[in-house]
Amino acid sequence: MSLISLKDVQFSYGDTPILHGVSLALEQGESLGILGESGSGKSTILRLMLGLTRPDTGVVEADGSVLDTRSRARMQAHRRFVQPVFQDPYTSLDPRMKVRRILTEPHAALDLPGDAEAEAARVLEAGGLPADSLDRYPRAFSGGQRQRIAIARALIARPRVLLADEPVSALDLATKVRVIELLTELSRELTLVLVSHDIAIVAALCPRMIVLQQGRVVEAGKTAAILRAPQHPYTQRLLASLQHMPMESP
Template identity: 75%
Template sequence: MSLFRLSDVSFGYDPATPVLHSVSLALEEGENLGILGESGSGKSTLLRLMLGLAAPDDGVIEADGSVLDITSRRRMQAHRRFAQPVFQDPYSSLDPRMRIGKALAEPHAALGLDGDVGQEIARVLQAVGLPQDSTARRPRAFSGGQRQRIAVARALIARPRVLLADEPVSALDLSTRVRVIDLLSDLSQEVTLVLVSHDVAIVAALCPRLVVLQHGRAVEAGATADILSDPQHDYTRMLLSSLPRLPRPEQETAR
């Protein structure tokens, strides 16, 4: 059973201007999926639909074996345990007035999760490599990379089966990107990752399967290694030749 299955999904914020056109994809457990495309290709919109923040105009989204009905409060409560987001900007994803312990405790209470909240906070801080005394500090006390780790920890509180990450390193400096990518790689041993990115190298490093979006259409899909070595669509070839790539560690050190 697929974790997610999208069948001919179309969507537009304005009915006269569709953003997604008949997109189909499947996410299998343990097989990270990359969604690659330029700005405006519909990547983030697709992730919003998978999070249940909007419903498709046409087509069907199935998550965890059943249709995702965003009008059902009970269904959405279960979905928020099943799939959690990690957004692009670590500075805006945390309340600057709230201590980290409270920020991590919030989703535990909101989702009605079992287990001792203190133990769960300790678990997720350890998972993202942050000290336990982080709970007493506010976001301004942390670097951008540390804030993104806190955002990941907040998502992990729910013990989700899927992390939906929207350009999770694009707001970070190059050295910090590498560390956050390593973190996501480690976490993907336990949780399946959907990664939206415009960066070919990040997708290649984390995702064995790939969907390429152009103007809201899936123009190519399959094994990442096959697509990168032998792209079939002109748009994919253009992306591979022109989009920025994450420098290798030795390149970064030489700067």
């Protein structure tokens, strides 16, 4: 049974079609990369997986059943099942909140078991941040540290799936490497979906990938095989545009 699947999904924003018959399945314990240029539909797929929007046609399934976004109880359970990490750590954290509240507020909102303070300490440690971070505001942290706090916030729910939308694109190179190392470590315990326009990042984190072009899956398979011998002209152009790849596929 797939943890999350899209089956022949079509989606439009108003009169603008975004996804055209997209199908994919996310299996337990795998890391899946979704690669494509801006406007290809990558983030829309994440919104569908999160239940933030519904497909025009087709089906989104999660944890063995159709994701009914109209059911409050179903969505409450889904928020515990899957959690996102967004692109920009400078806007995804409320600057008026100390880290303690940033981490404990979702614990209460999702009615999670256990002690909120203890869970906050647990996820801070998982994110490689010192315990005294709890009493500081986001402005006290670098971009990379803020993204680690955002990842810690996602981990508070103990999700089975982590959805990362361009999680390192707003960071400098050295900081990117540290966040990628953290995501690599987390992917040993969680199922990861990584959305990116950067082939090198996908290669570093995801043994399997799909390639999107204008809302259509044009190539799918093992990352190493696609990078070695891309079959679709669009994938070939993406690879040709990459000047260097500092990391290899797992």
